Amino acid sequence: MLTARRESLLGLVVDEYVETALPVSSRALVARHGLGVSPATVRNELAKLEDEGYITHPHTSAGRVPSDRGYRYYVEALMTEVPLQAEEARTIAHQFHQAEGSLDDWLALAAAVLAASVANAVVVTRPHGAAPRVRNVQLVQLRRDVALMVVVLDDGAVRERVLPVSDSTDQSELHALAERLGEHVAGRSAAHIRRDVESMEDEELRALAGTVVDLAEEHRSWHETFLEGLPALLAQPEFASGEQMLEAVRRLEGYEVGRLLESAEPAAPGDTRVLIGSENPDHEMHDWSMVVARYGGGDAAGTVAVVGPTRMHYERTIPRVRFVAALMGNLVNETRS
Amino acid sequence: MLTARRESLLGLVVDEYVETALPVSSRALVARHGLGVSPATVRNELAKLEDEGYITHPHTSAGRVPSDRGYRYYVEALMTEVPLQAEEARTIAHQFHQAEGSLDDWLALAAAVLAASVANAVVVTRPHGAAPRVRNVQLVQLRRDVALMVVVLDDGAVRERVLPVSDSTDQSELHALAERLGEHVAGRSAAHIRRDVESMEDEELRALAGTVVDLAEEHRSWHETFLEGLPALLAQPEFASGEQMLEAVRRLEGYEVGRLLESAEPAAPGDTRVLIGSENPDHEMHDWSMVVARYGGGDAAGTVAVVGPTRMHYERTIPRVRFVAALMGNLVNETRS
DNA sequence: GGTTAGCACTCTCGGCATGAGAGTGCCAGT
DNA sequence: ACTGGCACTCTCATGCCGAGAGTGCTAACC
Numbered sequence: 001m002l003t004a005r006r007e008s009l010l011g012l013v014v015d016e017y018v019e020t021a022l023p024v025s026s027r028a029l030v031a032r033h034g035l036g037v038s039p040a041t042v043r044n045e046l047a048k049l050e051d052e053g054y055i056t057h058p059h060t061s062a063g064r065v066p067s068d069r070g071y072r073y074y075v076e077a078l079m080t081e082v083p084l085q086a087e088e089a090r091t092i093a094h095q096f097h098q099a100e101g102s103l104d105d106w107l108a109l110a111a112a113v114l115a116a117s118v119a120n121a122v123v124v125t126r127p128h129g130a131a132p133r134v135r136n137v138q139l140v141q142l143r144r145d146v147a148l149m150v151v152v153l154d155d156g157a158v159r160e161r162v163l164p165v166s167d168s169t170d171q172s173e174l175h176a177l178a179e180r181l182g183e184h185v186a187g188r189s190a191a192h193i194r195r196d197v198e199s200m201e202d203e204e205l206r207a208l209a210g211t212v213v214d215l216a217e218e219h220r221s222w223h224e225t226f227l228e229g230l231p232a233l234l235a236q237p238e239f240a241s242g243e244q245m246l247e248a249v250r251r252l253e254g255y256e257v258g259r260l261l262e263s264a265e266p267a268a269p270g271d272t273r274v275l276i277g278s279e280n281p282d283h284e285m286h287d288w289s290m291v292v293a294r295y296g297g298g299d300a301a302g303t304v305a306v307v308g309p310t311r312m313h314y315e316r317t318i319p320r321v322r323f324v325a326a327l328m329g330n331l332v333n334e335t336r337s
Numbered sequence: 338m339l340t341a342r343r344e345s346l347l348g349l350v351v352d353e354y355v356e357t358a359l360p361v362s363s364r365a366l367v368a369r370h371g372l373g374v375s376p377a378t379v380r381n382e383l384a385k386l387e388d389e390g391y392i393t394h395p396h397t398s399a400g401r402v403p404s405d406r407g408y409r410y411y412v413e414a415l416m417t418e419v420p421l422q423a424e425e426a427r428t429i430a431h432q433f434h435q436a437e438g439s440l441d442d443w444l445a446l447a448a449a450v451l452a453a454s455v456a457n458a459v460v461v462t463r464p465h466g467a468a469p470r471v472r473n474v475q476l477v478q479l480r481r482d483v484a485l486m487v488v489v490l491d492d493g494a495v496r497e498r499v500l501p502v503s504d505s506t507d508q509s510e511l512h513a514l515a516e517r518l519g520e521h522v523a524g525r526s527a528a529h530i531r532r533d534v535e536s537m538e539d540e541e542l543r544a545l546a547g548t549v550v551d552l553a554e555e556h557r558s559w560h561e562t563f564l565e566g567l568p569a570l571l572a573q574p575e576f577a578s579g580e581q582m583l584e585a586v587r588r589l590e591g592y593e594v595g596r597l598l599e600s601a602e603p604a605a606p607g608d609t610r611v612l613i614g615s616e617n618p619d620h621e622m623h624d625w626s627m628v629v630a631r632y633g634g635g636d637a638a639g640t641v642a643v644v645g646p647t648r649m650h651y652e653r654t655i656p657r658v659r660f661v662a663a664l665m666g667n668l669v670n671e672t673r674s
Numbered sequence: 675g676g677t678t679a680g681c682a683c684t685c686t687c688g689g690c691a692t693g694a695g696a697g698t699g700c701c702a703g704t
Numbered sequence: 705a706c707t708g709g710c711a712c713t714c715t716c717a718t719g720c721c722g723a724g725a726g727t728g729c730t731a732a733c734c
Contacts, residue, residue: 025726038678043727061685061726101555102497140473140489150487150495152477158487158497160439231587240579249586250568362697375707380698398697398714678733686725692718704707 002052002073009045010054011078014066018311021237023063068277071289071310075274079315084323092117096327103156106331108226110304114324115229118317120236120308123257125223127295127302127332129155131189132220137182137212139174141165147174149208151215155300156332159215163208181208190216223302225258238287238309251284252307260285261292261303269294269301269329272322277310291317293325296332304328339389339410346382347391348415351403355648358574360400405614408626408647412611416652421660429454433664440493443668445563447641451661452566455654457573457645460594462560464632464639464669466492468526469557474519474549476511478502484511486545488552492637493669496552500545518545527553560639562595575624575646588621589644597622598629598640606631606638606666609659614647628654630662633669641665 002010012033016024026042029035035042046064049055054070066074084092092113099109107124115122132153140148147165152158165174184205185193194213200206230252239245263281266273272293278286289312292305304325306317339347349370353361363376363383372379383401386392391407403411421429429450436446444461452459469490477485484502489495502511521542522530531550537543567589576582600618603610609630615623626649629642641662643654 023726027726039726040678040680040728041676044677047728057727059685059726060683060728061724063726103499135479136475136477138473138475138487138489142472142491142493148489148493148495150475150489152475152485152487154479156479156485156499158485158495160495162440162493230590231583234583234586242577242579242582245579245582246568246571249571253567360697364697376697377699377707377709378705380700381706384699394698396697396714397699397712398695400697676734678731680730680732682727682729684725684727687723689722690720692720694715694717696713696715698711698713700711701709702707703709704705 002049002054006045006049007078009042010049010066010070011074013046013049013055013064014070014074014078017064017066018313021311023058023065025063028063066311068279068310071276071314072279075276075314075318081319082316083319088117089323092324093327096331104226107302108228110324110328111226111228114304114306114320115232117320117324118306118308118313119229119232120306120312120317121227121229121233121252123252123261123303123305123307124226124228125258125261125303126157126226127155127300128157128220128223129153129299129301131191132157132216132299133187133189134185134193134212134216135187137178137185139163139165139178139181139208141169141171141174149211149215151212153216153219157219159219161211161215163211177204177208181205181212184209185212190220223258223262225261227252227257233308236309236311238311260290261305264290264292264305265303266292266294269296269298270322270326272318272325274314274318289314291321293321295325295328297329300332302328302332339386339391343382343386344415346379347386347403347407348411350383350386350392350401351407351411351415354401354403355650358648360395360402362400365400403648405616405647408613408651409616412613412651412655418656419653420656425454426660429661430664433668440495441563444639445565447661447665448563448565451641451643451657452569454657454661455643455645455650456566456569457643457649457654458564458566458570458589460589460598460640460642460644461563461565462595462598462640463494463563464492464637465494465557465560466490466636466638468528469494469553469636470524470526471522471530471549471553472524474515474522476500476515476518476545478506478508478511486548486552488549490553490556494556496556498548498552500548514541514545518542518549521546522549527557560595560599562598564589564594570645573646573648575648597627598642601627601629601642602640603629603631606633606635607659607663609655609662611651611655626651628658630658632662632665634666637669639665639669 012029013024026039026046029042030039053067054073055064056067058065095113099106107126111122111124132155134151135154136152138150142148145164145167147163149161149163190213193209197206197209234245239248260282264275275290280286280288287310289310290305290307294301294303296302306321349366350361363379366379367376390404391410392401393404395402432450436443444463448459448461469492471488472491473489475487479485482501482504484500486498486500527550530546534543534546571582576585597619601612612627614626617623617625624647626647627642627644629640631638631640633639643658
């Protein structure tokens with residue numbers, strides 16, 4: 001257990017270091033905050049904190065830096081969340097409502113807005129249900145022998161695929177075909193349809209139903225992610241050198257980001273989870289932190305996460321992630337689905 | 338006019354510099370390629386080439402580096418394009434056909450494949466017609482009071498929008514509504530529909546037609562771009578330092594990339610255009626080069642471009658861009674759009 | 675016992691000089 | 705026209721030095 005003084009000292013170290021990115025010295029601590037004691041005393045206390053693993057030392061004659069454990073303690077017991085200013089909340093909400101594009105555009109926008117607000121990278125996944133059902137199938141003729149299949153799923157996703165069709169088919173026939181197809185697939189999940197596919201007598205219909213299954217399963221298994229705020233992230237001093245920056249870009253541009261999030265998803269929507277440094281399951285991410293939240297309801301939920309160095313404004317980031325997740329949840333529930 | 342020897346020397350300087358990214362010296366030139374002359378002679382020739390502006394000098398005692406003009410001469414008169422190996426062409430074509438996702442996935446894949454092949458960033462725009470017509474409109478009920486409008490345009494684009502609908506509407510009514518809407522909009526361009534909108538008597542129909550116009554115009558005016566290969570680009574030595582890398586990321590992550598391409602689009606599909614350094618209209622891009630090609634036909638064309646430092650493997654990049662553009666064109670014409 | 679002043683010690687960092695190395699430019703000779 | 709030779713320039717790595725920033729420890733103090 002930490003004494004009250006050590007606690008408050010730890011808090012100051014974290015605040016200071018998060019702000020400046022410079023190791024914080026005992027002198028700076030007493031100078032900047034009117035502690036009633038001398039630097040020497042503070043040094044003794046910091047030494048104790050270091051013994052207990054809450055802070056570290058880059059080298060002998062440098063100031064102190066919080067360790068993962070220190071941040072964890074800070075997040076759990078010390079910090080007081082900094083709520084959004086009315087102004088800020090209004091701006092964000094405004095930007096949200098203003099965007100009238102497709103779901104994809106809107107998600108990218110949401111990610112960008114949050115990224116700007118917390119000055120770190122943001123990853124958002126598209127909302128998806130656990131086992132979405134097919135709402136509607138449409139076949140649209142594009143050319144003589146080419147049609148487009150458009151499938152709408154009940155979590156709001158629209159998937160498309162171009163298909164060759166026999167030369168003589170025209171739009172009204174396609175329409176009828178889609179109608180018949182719909183009878184077999186509408187209201188059913190991919191798994192459900194798949195069971196029926198084999199038993200279909202009509203070969204053409206069977207092939208089409210197979211495509212529907214493909215589209216639905218692709219959608220379910222591959223959670224498309226939107227990444228924004230890369231420049232803001234890279235402007236952080238921890239990525240000042242070329243190699244570190246390249247390393248960071250490689251990590252985030254790779255297609256592993258989705259997997260990253262999966263391992264960290266908080267169970268319940270509305271819940272926000274914080275992963276600090278070595279708490280991260282992926283040990284490539286040991287100097288990174290993530291603040292992850294789910295948004296949306298049971299039948300169409302997604303993930304939104306801030307990704308950045310462990311030196312992060314947790315007290316600002318956490319409420320902002322929560323706010324944006326709530327906002328996204330509302331919009332998804334109200335007008336999207 | 339350049340003498341034959343100077344020409345070949347310029348070619349060697351470009352080759353060497355593109356390969357190593359190091360200023361090339363007279364000695365290295367005679368050592369590596371069996372020129373029948375001494376370094377001193379080469380120096381004299383290089384001095385002449387420098388006088389005429391084809392190469393430069395970082396500082397007195399450094400080797401030579403091609404100038405924009407030198408690259409231009411190289412691209413126009415000196416280089417012999419390096420065609421793809423059968424192996425390489427097969428691999429790329431294979432990856433292309435293998436991808437069966439939606440158009441978007443496929444475009445991102447194409448960009449990634451090309452980026453990997455030329456080790457630079459690649460920007461691809463979605464194919465779009467000059468004034469696409471509406472092929473099909475569908476209204477799908479997602480919830481009690483929420484519907485999804487899905488519009489298919491004849492350049493193969495699918496756009497969607499979520500709409501509130503009156504509480505009591507059910508799917509069959511929506512279907513009928515879409516049917517009626519289709520009669521007004523099918524086969525027409527956004528501009529055409531817009532003219533009719535005002536004169537519509539039914540208010541609900543008018544609102545819906547307005548949304549169709551919005552979607553079509555958004556699609557037309559905003560050319561979505563896909564960027565891939567950022568890590569490959571940033572691994573180039575010109576971006577070794579942190580600031581330069583950050584600068585590069587800012588430039589490419591910003592939404593200006595699309596505008597960038599517009600100013601550089603070659604007129605005819607099949608045509609490939611090369612912009613070297615200061616030839617770039619945007620003077621922020623003066624140490625960048627772009628190899629730009631159009632793909633697809635008249636009614637649905639897009640742009641594919643390689644973006645990188647002026648020190649670029651033009652002789653490899655140009656045929657690869659052309660190859661990929663042709664491949665994309667074929668696929669767009671055959672099965673898509 | 676907690677606190678503090680003082681001080682030795684350590685480590686980083688910027689500046690500076692130095693020397694090696696890499697190139698060029700030019701001149702004089704072939 | 706070509707070349708060897710040479711002076712000159714510029715970069716870069718290295719080592720050194722001194723200033724500065726911190727700590728850790730000890731001895732004294734309240």
